[in-house]
Amino acid sequence: MKNELIKTNYYEAVNGKWLENAVIPNDQPSMSAFLELHLGIEKMLLDLTSKWEKDQAGLNKNIKKFIKLYQMTKDFDKRNELGTRPFDLILKKISQLENLKDLEIAFKDFTLESIETPFGFSVMQDFMNSNNQVLYFGAERLFLPDTSYYKDEATKAQLIGLFTQTTTQLLNLYGFSKEETEKLINEALAFDALLVPVTKSSVEAADYVKMYNPLSKADVIKLTKNFNVMTSAEELVKQNVEQLIILNLDFINAFDSIINEENFGIIKSWMIVSNAKSFASELTDEIRAAGGAFGRALSGIKEAQSKDKFAFYQAYNRFSQVVGLYYGENYFGPKAKADVKKMVHEMIGVYNDRITSNSWLKEKTKEKAIKKLSTLSVHVGYPDELPPYYDQFEIGGYENGSDLIKEKLNMIKIVNELNFQKYNQAPNKNIWGMPASMVNAYYNPSNNQIVFPAAILQKPYYSLEQSPSENYGGIGAVMAHEISHAFDNNGAKFDENGSLSNWWTEEDLEAFNKKSKDMIALFDGVETGYGVCNGELTVSENIADSGGLRCALEASKKGGKHDDEEFFKNWASVWRQKSSLEYSQLLLRVDVHGPSILRANMQLSNMPEFQDFYHIKEEDQMYLAKDKMVSIW
Numbered sequence: 001m002k003n004e005l006i007k008t009n010y011y012e013a014v015n016g017k018w019l020e021n022a023v024i025p026n027d028q029p030s031m032s033a034f035l036e037l038h039l040g041i042e043k044m045l046l047d048l049t050s051k052w053e054k055d056q057a058g059l060n061k062n063i064k065k066f067i068k069l070y071q072m073t074k075d076f077d078k079r080n081e082l083g084t085r086p087f088d089l090i091l092k093k094i095s096q097l098e099n100l101k102d103l104e105i106a107f108k109d110f111t112l113e114s115i116e117t118p119f120g121f122s123v124m125q126d127f128m129n130s131n132n133q134v135l136y137f138g139a140e141r142l143f144l145p146d147t148s149y150y151k152d153e154a155t156k157a158q159l160i161g162l163f164t165q166t167t168t169q170l171l172n173l174y175g176f177s178k179e180e181t182e183k184l185i186n187e188a189l190a191f192d193a194l195l196v197p198v199t200k201s202s203v204e205a206a207d208y209v210k211m212y213n214p215l216s217k218a219d220v221i222k223l224t225k226n227f228n229v230m231t232s233a234e235e236l237v238k239q240n241v242e243q244l245i246i247l248n249l250d251f252i253n254a255f256d257s258i259i260n261e262e263n264f265g266i267i268k269s270w271m272i273v274s275n276a277k278s279f280a281s282e283l284t285d286e287i288r289a290a291g292g293a294f295g296r297a298l299s300g301i302k303e304a305q306s307k308d309k310f311a312f313y314q315a316y317n318r319f320s321q322v323v324g325l326y327y328g329e330n331y332f333g334p335k336a337k338a339d340v341k342k343m344v345h346e347m348i349g350v351y352n353d354r355i356t357s358n359s360w361l362k363e364k365t366k367e368k369a370i371k372k373l374s375t376l377s378v379h380v381g382y383p384d385e386l387p388p389y390y391d392q393f394e395i396g397g398y399e400n401g402s403d404l405i406k407e408k409l410n411m412i413k414i415v416n417e418l419n420f421q422k423y424n425q426a427p428n429k430n431i432w433g434m435p436a437s438m439v440n441a442y443y444n445p446s447n448n449q450i451v452f453p454a455a456i457l458q459k460p461y462y463s464l465e466q467s468p469s470e471n472y473g474g475i476g477a478v479m480a481h482e483i484s485h486a487f488d489n490n491g492a493k494f495d496e497n498g499s500l501s502n503w504w505t506e507e508d509l510e511a512f513n514k515k516s517k518d519m520i521a522l523f524d525g526v527e528t529g530y531g532v533c534n535g536e537l538t539v540s541e542n543i544a545d546s547g548g549l550r551c552a553l554e555a556s557k558k559g560g561k562h563d564d565e566e567f568f569k570n571w572a573s574v575w576r577q578k579s580s581l582e583y584s585q586l587l588l589r590v591d592v593h594g595p596s597i598l599r600a601n602m603q604l605s606n607m608p609e610f611q612d613f614y615h616i617k618e619e620d621q622m623y624l625a626k627d628k629m630v631s632i633w
């Protein structure tokens, strides 16, 4: 560690050497501790896949399906030979549409096959009653990653230019003439422009309770005269639907002024462009690379993935939980699962003590918070159950006249049909939202549940070779971070059953809201070297980091072998990240997580223990006056 940097830039002091030497892979936007682990797992899974390919004896039937799909995805000779022919199926379906009525008739099939339409439905847990699932309705995403890009004329012109250039190349490869391409892109952009004013910004979308807007059948019908939204909903779930949850009221209020016969031409062009982009991955080597060009440009990724990796991920992404379960069971195992579960419960215990001794909450709210904490369900390593659709998947293979688009449609249809059948049913809370092989963790407020996939349980987060303090500063803080999400500005609105309800006394809620505002102010406008942090966008994650770090520090101290420096250093080192400028700036606009350098530096500056341990003084950059520190949990 560079000692002279400790008081000015702790992140740099800890990670300076790593930052100097780290190489961003050409097919990635950044390098980080997360990505290092991910690349290790990727290598293991690639090796495993080629081993499975050679010898399928003893493999379960779903892994065999994964291998069969992989053999299709990696056969680029066949893919190149088929050219764009597989896409004709999609193009024909869209080209046949002559008016909105036609789209209405085709809508159910398009939805089930995930053929892009300008708006759509999904079945998700009811925010008001987490034991039921309801229908949500909303518009598709914009072409640019955030509404803020459309507001600044210069940025907008540059990015729309980039979009036009990369999409032109793609449509040329599909065989559209120059005139057709120009018309398609101009019209698609014209439709995209209509969606901009009725789309939420990343900041607005970060407050997810605002996505919950129930509207009665009668009201939906009144607002959507040009398209029979309710009938489409009922066809999909095969039952009567009395209410939809509208993700964005602005969109449904403007529905008839956007979705109308006059606009049908540009809606159709938008659909052709959107589907040409989304199905590009299933076609030739050239087209799959061109399909990713815009995304790469936005993130500053130098080149497309190699054919080998691309083919692997294409198959893996369809079977991620199947492959993930194998990884979890064989490389993590029941013993580690039990050990880590114990560690999580220890963190919950410390959290419990912290809430009990909390100085700003009244007893009544404390009781409720503790109730929520004590009912938190903990999932570690790998799931006990997989989503049911894998058992229904069948891979046809080229030898049976299939191609990758047909395979995709078949699989997606099974997934979507099962999803729509869940309408009005209780959810299965054992199903995970991530594969065990993913380096990440999450809190699900509707299930009041935390999930730690096996992949994150490695160095520098967790290792038996690391000291206890290092593990607490790594995985301990990550665990407590996820627990804190139960009490961040979003999570705090849900009760112990995962339903939206206000369990706070008025006074305590006011105090909490004031503290959340302080957290916004602490991060808002702070310079990172490539732009400033948006305090409002990142508030939930900053609350979770702050609570997580405090709880982990206490747990480490309780463990008896605490070493401040090891703890702080490992916290700073898990956030090491080296990114392209484009990617760093993109994240500042769209990512609810704070920039890595601030997750390390600002969170530590915000801790009295850190300040005291390193004797940080007012003149030091790492200094934050104690009365400015924000402590919530």
Ligand SMILES: [Zn+2]
Binding pocket: 481, 482, 485, 541, 544
């Ligand atoms: Zn988080």
